Amino acid sequence: MADAEEPEKKRRRIEDLTEKMAVDSGHRDGGCDWDGRWNHVKKFLERPGPFTHPDFEPSTESLQFLLETCKILVIGAGGLGCELLKNLALSGFRLIHVVDMDTIDPSNLNRQFLFRPNDVGRPKADVAADFINSRVPGCKVVPHFKKIQDCDESFYRQFHIIVCGLDSIIARRWMNGMLISLLSYEDGVLDPSSIIPLIDGGTEGFKGNARVILPGMTACIDCTLELYPPQINFPMCTIASMPRLPEHCIEYVRILQWPKEKPFGETSLDGDNPEHIQWVFERSKERAAEFNITGVTYRLTQGVVKRIIPAVASTNAVIAAACATEVFKIATSAYIPLNNYMVFNDVDGLYTYTFEAERKENCSACSQVPQDLQFPPSAKLQEVLEYLTENASLQMKSPAITTTLEGKNKTLYLQSVKSIEERTRPNLCKTLKELGLSDGQELAVADITTPQTVLFKLNFTA
Amino acid sequence: MASTKASKEQKYDRQLRLWGDHGQETLENAHVCLINATATGTEILKNLVLPGIGAFTIVDGHTVTGEDVGNNFFLSKDSIGKNRAQAATELLQELNSDVSGNFVEEGPDKLLDNDSEFFHRFTIVIGVQLPESTCLRLGSVLWSASVPFLVCKTYGLIGYMRLVVQEHTVIESHPDNALEDLRLDQPYAEFQNHIKSYDLDSMEKKDHSHTPWIIIVAKYLEKWLSEHNGQPPKNYKEKEAFRQLIREGIRKNENGVPEDEENFEEAIKNVNTALNPTKIPSAVEDLFNSEQCKNITAQSPCFWVMLRAVKEFVHNEGNGSLPVRGTIPDMIADSQKFINLQNVYREKAMQDAAAVSKHVESLLQSVGKPAESIPEKDIKLFCKNASFLRVVRCRSLAEEYSVDTVNKDEITSCMDSPDSEMVFYLMLRAVDRFYQQHSRYPGVYNYQVEEDISKLKACVNSLLQEYSLNVNIKDDYIHEFCRYGAAEPHTVSAFLGGSAAQEAIKIISHQFVPFNNTFIYNAMSQTSATLRL
Numbered sequence: 001m002a003d004a005e006e007p008e009k010k011r012r013r014i015e016d017l018t019e020k021m022a023v024d025s026g027h028r029d030g031g032c033d034w035d036g037r038w039n040h041v042k043k044f045l046e047r048p049g050p051f052t053h054p055d056f057e058p059s060t061e062s063l064q065f066l067l068e069t070c071k072i073l074v075i076g077a078g079g080l081g082c083e084l085l086k087n088l089a090l091s092g093f094r095l096i097h098v099v100d101m102d103t104i105d106p107s108n109l110n111r112q113f114l115f116r117p118n119d120v121g122r123p124k125a126d127v128a129a130d131f132i133n134s135r136v137p138g139c140k141v142v143p144h145f146k147k148i149q150d151c152d153e154s155f156y157r158q159f160h161i162i163v164c165g166l167d168s169i170i171a172r173r174w175m176n177g178m179l180i181s182l183l184s185y186e187d188g189v190l191d192p193s194s195i196i197p198l199i200d201g202g203t204e205g206f207k208g209n210a211r212v213i214l215p216g217m218t219a220c221i222d223c224t225l226e227l228y229p230p231q232i233n234f235p236m237c238t239i240a241s242m243p244r245l246p247e248h249c250i251e252y253v254r255i256l257q258w259p260k261e262k263p264f265g266e267t268s269l270d271g272d273n274p275e276h277i278q279w280v281f282e283r284s285k286e287r288a289a290e291f292n293i294t295g296v297t298y299r300l301t302q303g304v305v306k307r308i309i310p311a312v313a314s315t316n317a318v319i320a321a322a323c324a325t326e327v328f329k330i331a332t333s334a335y336i337p338l339n340n341y342m343v344f345n346d347v348d349g350l351y352t353y354t355f356e357a358e359r360k361e362n363c364s365a366c367s368q369v370p371q372d373l374q375f376p377p378s379a380k381l382q383e384v385l386e387y388l389t390e391n392a393s394l395q396m397k398s399p400a401i402t403t404t405l406e407g408k409n410k411t412l413y414l415q416s417v418k419s420i421e422e423r424t425r426p427n428l429c430k431t432l433k434e435l436g437l438s439d440g441q442e443l444a445v446a447d448i449t450t451p452q453t454v455l456f457k458l459n460f461t462a
Numbered sequence: 463m464a465s466t467k468a469s470k471e472q473k474y475d476r477q478l479r480l481w482g483d484h485g486q487e488t489l490e491n492a493h494v495c496l497i498n499a500t501a502t503g504t505e506i507l508k509n510l511v512l513p514g515i516g517a518f519t520i521v522d523g524h525t526v527t528g529e530d531v532g533n534n535f536f537l538s539k540d541s542i543g544k545n546r547a548q549a550a551t552e553l554l555q556e557l558n559s560d561v562s563g564n565f566v567e568e569g570p571d572k573l574l575d576n577d578s579e580f581f582h583r584f585t586i587v588i589g590v591q592l593p594e595s596t597c598l599r600l601g602s603v604l605w606s607a608s609v610p611f612l613v614c615k616t617y618g619l620i621g622y623m624r625l626v627v628q629e630h631t632v633i634e635s636h637p638d639n640a641l642e643d644l645r646l647d648q649p650y651a652e653f654q655n656h657i658k659s660y661d662l663d664s665m666e667k668k669d670h671s672h673t674p675w676i677i678i679v680a681k682y683l684e685k686w687l688s689e690h691n692g693q694p695p696k697n698y699k700e701k702e703a704f705r706q707l708i709r710e711g712i713r714k715n716e717n718g719v720p721e722d723e724e725n726f727e728e729a730i731k732n733v734n735t736a737l738n739p740t741k742i743p744s745a746v747e748d749l750f751n752s753e754q755c756k757n758i759t760a761q762s763p764c765f766w767v768m769l770r771a772v773k774e775f776v777h778n779e780g781n782g783s784l785p786v787r788g789t790i791p792d793m794i795a796d797s798q799k800f801i802n803l804q805n806v807y808r809e810k811a812m813q814d815a816a817a818v819s820k821h822v823e824s825l826l827q828s829v830g831k832p833a834e835s836i837p838e839k840d841i842k843l844f845c846k847n848a849s850f851l852r853v854v855r856c857r858s859l860a861e862e863y864s865v866d867t868v869n870k871d872e873i874t875s876c877m878d879s880p881d882s883e884m885v886f887y888l889m890l891r892a893v894d895r896f897y898q899q900h901s902r903y904p905g906v907y908n909y910q911v912e913e914d915i916s917k918l919k920a921c922v923n924s925l926l927q928e929y930s931l932n933v934n935i936k937d938d939y940i941h942e943f944c945r946y947g948a949a950e951p952h953t954v955s956a957f958l959g960g961s962a963a964q965e966a967i968k969i970i971s972h973q974f975v976p977f978n979n980t981f982i983y984n985a986m987s988q989t990s991a992t993l994r995l
Contacts, residue, residue, distance in 0.1 A: 034539060037530035040501075040949045043618075047911060049945040050938035051986055083956065086535050090952035106472040112511055113557055117469075138537065158770050206964070206974070207478055210988070242672070243791055244800040273679075290798040303479065310479035313512040314967070315507065317960030325953040338988045344965050347638055349977035352990040425828075 002077040008147045032138040035384060039094050044334045045164055062332050065140070066092035073146060073159040074098040075175060077124040079311055080165025080201050083320030085128055088163075089136040091328050096132075097159070099144040099151065100125040101366035105272065111313035148175055149451070156196070157182060161327050165320065167309070169221075169228050170346075170397060170449050172200060172364070174212070176221035177450035180366050183216045190216045196258040197330050201323040205310045208319035211341040211357065212326050215366065218340050219357040226392050231307075246295035249287040253280045257287075269296040269308035280305060287337075318344055364394055364454050371456045373443065375436050377433035381412060385428065396447040403443050405436050414441070430459070464892040465560050472515070477513050485971040486514065490560075492585040492970045495518040497570050497600075498524070499550035502616045503590040503951050504536040505959025510966060517562040518554070519584070521789055522547035523569030533952045537622030566576040571596055576601060578593045586610045586969050588962065594894040597968040599860035601626055610969045613859075614962045617893065619945025620886045620981035622957040624995075625856050625976055629754075630949060631765040632852040633844055634973045636945055640850065643787035646680055646693060647739050650786070656806045657681065662711065664958035670713055671721070676728035682708050682729075694737060701737065705730045725794040742776065743849055748987070750776075752853075760829040763838050768844045769851065771821035775814065815845040821959050858978040862995045868929050869995050876993065878931040885935055888925065889943050895921040903948035914944045954985045 045062040054160055065238055074084050074095050077100035088389050096210070101122050104115045114131040115124070115190035132141045144151065148171060156162070168174050176198065183195040198213040200221070213220055239251045258269050270276050281301040289298045302308065323343060329335045341357045344350075362369045375384060380399075388399045400414040412427050412435060414420045427435060437443075439460040444453040478486055492515045496507050497523045507518055510596065520657040524530075525786045526549050526839040534550070541549035547565035566573065570589070578792045580588055589597060589611065597613055604611040604626065611626040622953055624867050633792075645653060657680045663672065679914045686704055688694065708729050714953025729736075742750075744865035749755060752768045752774045763942035775785060790804055819841050823833045876884035896904050896918055919940050926933065961981065980993040 001502070034528045034542070037532040039529040040533045041953050043945065043947045044951065045948040047908065047947075048942050048944050049675045087953050087956055090533055090535060105467065110475075110477050110514075113508060113512055115658075126562065135535065135538070190873075206606070209605075238794075242796045244795065244797055244804075252599065292801045293797070299475070299479070302475075308476070308479065310481060311476040314960040314964035314966070315508045317509050317963070319960075320956055321956035322985075322988055324956070328953065331828045335804045335986050342988045345638075346961065347636060348975040350961055350981055350990065351990050352983075352988070354989050 006197050007426040030039075031422045033171070038092060041066075044328075045260075045332055053329070053336050056335075058090045062093060063254075066331060067094050069095070069097050070161075071247055072327060073098070073156070073162045074164065074165065075171075076100055076165035076167070077112075077114075077143075078102070078108065078167065079111050079127040079164065079316040080203065080320045081124070081324070082112045082128055083316050084165050084201075084324055085114070085132045086136075086140060087320055087324030089132050089139040089141070091333070092426075096139070096143060097142045098125050098128060099146060099148055100128075100147065101147045103238055105281065111311060116134045146388060147446075148178075153178070153182060159196060160219075161199065161330055163323050163327055165201050165316075167202075171223050172202075173225075173449040174420055176215070177365055177452055179213075180220065180450045181216040183369075199323045199326050199330075201319040203311065203315045203319050206315055206347045207345045208315050208341070210319050210322040210338070211247075211343065211377070212338045213340070218336045220360045220366040222361065222393075223360040223363045224341075224357045225395055228396055229392070230390075234431060241286065243293060246293055246300055247304050248283070248292055249291070249293060250280065250284045250301050252287055253283040253306055257337060259281055269305065270304070270387070271302065275366075277302050279306060315344070315346070318346075321445055346347060365450060367421070371454060372459055373456045374459045374461050375432060376461050377437075377439075378431050378441055380429055380431055381435060384432070384443075388447075396449055398447065400446045401443055402446075402453075403437065403441060404428075432460075470560065473617055474514060481967075481973050485973050489514055489967065489973045490516045493519065493583065494586040494966065494970075495519050495521060495581060495584040496590065497521045497587065497592065499592040500533075500616075501535075501952055502531040502590050502614055502957040502958050503588070504550050504554060504968070505956050506588055506590070506614065506962045507550075507897065508536070508557060509553055509959055509963030511557045511563075513563045513967065514558060514560050517564065517971070519564040519566060520547040520551050520554075521568065521570055521573060522550070523567060523572065533950055533955065535952075544887060546912065568602055574599065575874045578603065579607075581609060582607045586612060588612045588614060588966060591613045591616070593897055594899065598715050598859055599782055604857050605860075612962060612966055612969075614958055615890065615956045616950045616958055617890060618943065619951065619954055619985040620890070620946075620950055621954050621961070621981075621985070622887070622890055623962055623981040624845055624859070624862075625855050625969075625979050626859055627854065627969065627976070628858075630856075630969060631763065632854070632968075632972055632975055635847070635850045635975050636973065637699070637850050637851045641738060641786075642789075642791055643740070643849065644676060644736060644790065645740055645783075645786065646676070646683060646736050648781075648783070649680065651980070652806055652810055653680075656803065657684070667713060667721070670801075671723045671725060672794065672799060673725055674790075674793050674795040674799055675725050676793070676803060677799075678708060678711070678726060678729040678779055681731065682711065683737075695733075696806055701779050703822055704737075704853055705733050708733070725953050728794055739767065742782075742784055746784070746849065746851055749851060749853060750808075758825055758829060760831060762829070765844075767825050767836060768818070768822060768841060771818050772842075772845070773850055774821040774825075775818045778812065779817045779953070784848040786810045787846055787849065788812070789846075791945065791946075794916045797891040798808075811845065812842075815842045818845055837931055848945065852975050853976050853978055857995070866931060870929065870931065872930075872935055872994055873931055873995070876991075877931075881987075881989075883984055883989065884993060886982050886984060887980065887993060888922070888931075888933070888935060889939055889995070890920040892918060892940075893943055895925055895946075902981070905944035905947040909945070911944050913946070915941055918944055920944065943962055951985075954983070958986065959985055971986060 046058050048058050064099050072088055074081055103121055104119045105122055106120055106235050110117055114128045119127045123145035124258050125145045129141035129143035135138055164175055179196050179198055179357055182194055184191045194346055195214055195216060201210045234248055234251055243249050281298050284296045285300055326338050329337045339356050342352055344352050344353045388396045398415040399410040403410055411424055413424045437458055441458040443456045445456060446453045466612060470961045494510055494515050496503050499520050515602045524546045526537055526544050528542055531537045531539055536550045536553040545567040547567055551565040587609055589600055601611060608628060613624040615622040660677050662681055695701045712723050712726045714720050749769055755770050755798050757766055758770050788808045790807055820834055822841055826833055826835060876882040904918045905911040922935055965976050968974045980995045983990045
């Protein structure tokens, strides 16, 4: 049920506001355009057509909206991000912000084409912005070398559309949660002008997907969490005592041998440090030899330690192109946007599949339905913790559980701060009853997968 | 400025994990020709320069216009008025110093007039936004020269690709969900001996719980066969009974409660696939029966010599089966048991590959070529991939366009579905026809949009008539294609840019399977289709 109507209304509202302001905007075309520059784009904005969005009205002002008013946020300046910036810039968008917390690595250069060997070590956001701004006159990309979590609500609120090119599900969920937190409801009815469309792209080798999310209206990231099954790590007993694959040997060295032997002092294993990888490689070969296992290579070692996902320019190009097309459609109402999920795979020929992902009735992120926790009073807090992390629809990473007891806020368990973890660890072995919790008790759970705490209601079973 | 071997390893690390060093080598030895440095063209080339093709040559006689710069990342305002091949080469070359960029300031028609063999030097030719006549002419030249030709076009919100290659062999197709080659239905001698070395009943508990599921299934299969006249479980009922038989083999503790034996659970879970009869895939059988396999000559490419050798193996040492692949999936087991079992498969694979080698040798000898012309490691790789071999043969453009050989069935059956992308193929053909007649594309200028609708409709009708296609194309599509005005929006160009580049990489590397033979992308609905025309 994708509906781009509301963003179009929002766009018109902003246009009205802009016109009413007494501002001297100088040349309408920014003074840097040349004849014919936007010919390819204009045909879709100034001409009527049989397949356009029902709200579409051909106008010369749509282009001005793109060039002067429409603000887009690109999350990530890596494989997808570089492509997205180029695509948006050449589609008429000029007010673009890009957020990325990383610096450039040599292994990025096979696809992150805004970077050169000389740029290694510099912040991706900065270099990407510089390149686009210099190659596409008039484009004003503003870089932010920071984590998405370091930007607040007021930052995100300024954008018409947000498009993500992330490499982490946790980050996606956080972004998803942030946009959901910006939604406002009046008497239980969603205010459409508080919706910021989220276009999300992801790639892995020769596979990729692009999706359109209208927070509060269509399926969000968490609604379809089961599409991303949790990463399976090798069982400890295999790693510790019965390795069979070269990967098992490498994990043994990474998880057990490195902390024990501390080959570089107190430094923890850094996958980007060639000396560290070399050490792990050699120890892994030794372990493999003990068990007559073949196949340990430097490349495999690095791949396992860093959990490397193979990547090529082509897949990123395809997915970013699809995402940017959707940004254009939503910003201009030129066509009905993707409803709402496309997958792509070019291992054998080229394959795409487009479907409508459905909202989950009790989605922990977007349904506003209080989440149910069903446990007997004799269950230990540990069991609740395990449920929060292992349940396929929740997949929390290290949840912090707090509640209100006798009018006071009490932390039941928190892992991320050492002193609090130590203090609250004994609670894990206590039963819910022993902890003073009652039937219907509300638990507030915080986690890196969401910017807002998730409220759970404890439901005692027999 | 050229990279060192180490810096290339770093730079290309993420893609080496997909196609390996040997795949990368094919790229670095490739020389790609791009005709027309439009946005689509430069986007395709960008995705080939970044992964490090050896060289590219852009052929383009056009002069850069303001409109060109607007949608093309590899042209700048300064390029306006310059030759487009030259301008684009500069900015593409800059992406990767390992790649050598060249340009020819001439269109393909002129080039062919002056030098009919100009295009023979290329590994692949990619033609973008070509008018029909040029496309067909190039198609014919490249077909005769056996140079793969990839035709690409962005037209409004539609992307189009057509692969033209006579015969493209793939050894490493890297299938997503390959079935294992376990031979449980016909265990070879060494496997049988290995199975015999296990006595499940007398084993210590620890050994029992860490015996590989393959052995467990093999043991219980022996039991079943002896009790069922040598007939393996065939239907659901029998397989259920077989699973139950295995389940009863789980050790019980003093209280008669079954222990936690994960390896037995694995065995039960894998019964279905484990019982799959060892079979030569029909695709491979078809290859065995093809002319190229039957007639090995001194000119036969290595692929066919090796295939023939495998066929000989199948009829001799293989007893009707392909060479053993030699890999087994990971499974719960102690290290020694697993490694020993893995080695049984590995050694058999080596043996089978050696037997295939002998056949390769005698085939080569019979056509007067030295045995070394096909290295051992190539034969091993071939044997390992024997179940996954693929050959792609595309029809020529001449066949597609000729009234006598047009694929009417494909066109009419697709057009029966209201949402088929086939309508866009027909519209692109109609638009080409419009260009031939009017020397321009429909609706380029605003004032033309309305008046060109009837002209384009006439082209559509003449197209359908010429090919006797009894299909209906709604007026909406004709209107839309006039509306497009031959626009080449950047995002659609970029989508094709990624798609086409990867297909080119498949052709160059002979890894992964290319499409056959027409791909249409609809950016309005974010859908696509592959058509065989």
